[in-house]
């Protein structure tokens with residue numbers, strides 16, 4: 594079993610990414626698990642090159658600092674050659690209708706003359722990510738389910754048309770993890786692409802900034818520390834964050850404070866301590882460009898070694914070799 598998980602450098606890594614994904618990836622990883630920073634996927638809408646480069650490095654450093662094994666981590670564009678080749682082969686295995694039916698494309702680009710073709714075809718690139726690494730399981734949220742389904746369809750079709758080259762991947766629902774909400778707007782989830790919100794806590798934020806964001810967190814006028822996700826989403830979010838940091842339940846977390854002000858301080862303390870080692874290690878890595886480049890090149894080499902046999906087989910059976 595090989596699981597493949599990715600994170601897109603569309604913004605700075607935020608607390609939700611960390612508690613909901615990265616921390617678990619590091620803690621629960623099996624030897625065959627693979628992780629990548631999907632920088633190619635960050636180009637489907639307008640992007641700034643300098644920023645993309647910096648965010649990619651930052652995410653790579655945060656994943657390493659969180660404890661992901663350097664052998665199992667790579668940057669997607671470091672495999673651009675292999676991926677680009679397989680992407681083309683898979684695009685020629687996929688119908689326009691299949692790509693256009695993807696809900697994300699329908700919501701974000703369908704009918705717009707200016708929508709990038711990459712927005713239409715990036716699920717095919719995602720299939721290439723998965724198939725090239727021989728991933729058999731892809732942990733995804735419900736919004737990406739359809740894309741893994743497309744990867745399954747393309748793998749099966751390719752194998753049936755040309756020969757058995759690819760493992761057919763399966764989407765798996767990650768074990769329930771806290772869904773962290775924006776501190777300034779508990780109705781929406783915390784998102785790294787929502788840079789402007791004062792309620793998004795970033796993994797590399799300094800302790801002062803983290804404390805300030807928690808002090809300003811939106812709650813309600815009741816000032817009674819009770820866990821009620823539907824009725825009091827702001828307070829429930831704080832309790833869930835505290836519980837995630839302390840490995841306890843949100844109900845138990847209610848015992849940590851009797852007023853909202855106390856609760857906010859308790860959550861800020863817990864988050865600062867939770868993120869401190871990750872931030873410090875990530876900063877060290879980011880300050881040592883040569884070391885980061887070395888680790889990145891190593892990860893790229895390993896990923897390429899895993900990819901090559903499948904890519905060569907795909908080239909052979911399709912008549913390209």
Ligand code: ATP
Nearest residue numbers: 601603609610613614771772773782783784785786
């Ligand atoms: P974007 O703003 O670009 O959509 P995002 O912050 O929502 O970014 P993704 O790159 O889509 O993050 O997801 C990376 C991983 O982080 C996924 O496994 C996703 O489930 C997890 N994740 C993202 N946001 C949260 C959140 N608020 N709470 C818990 N997990 C989250």
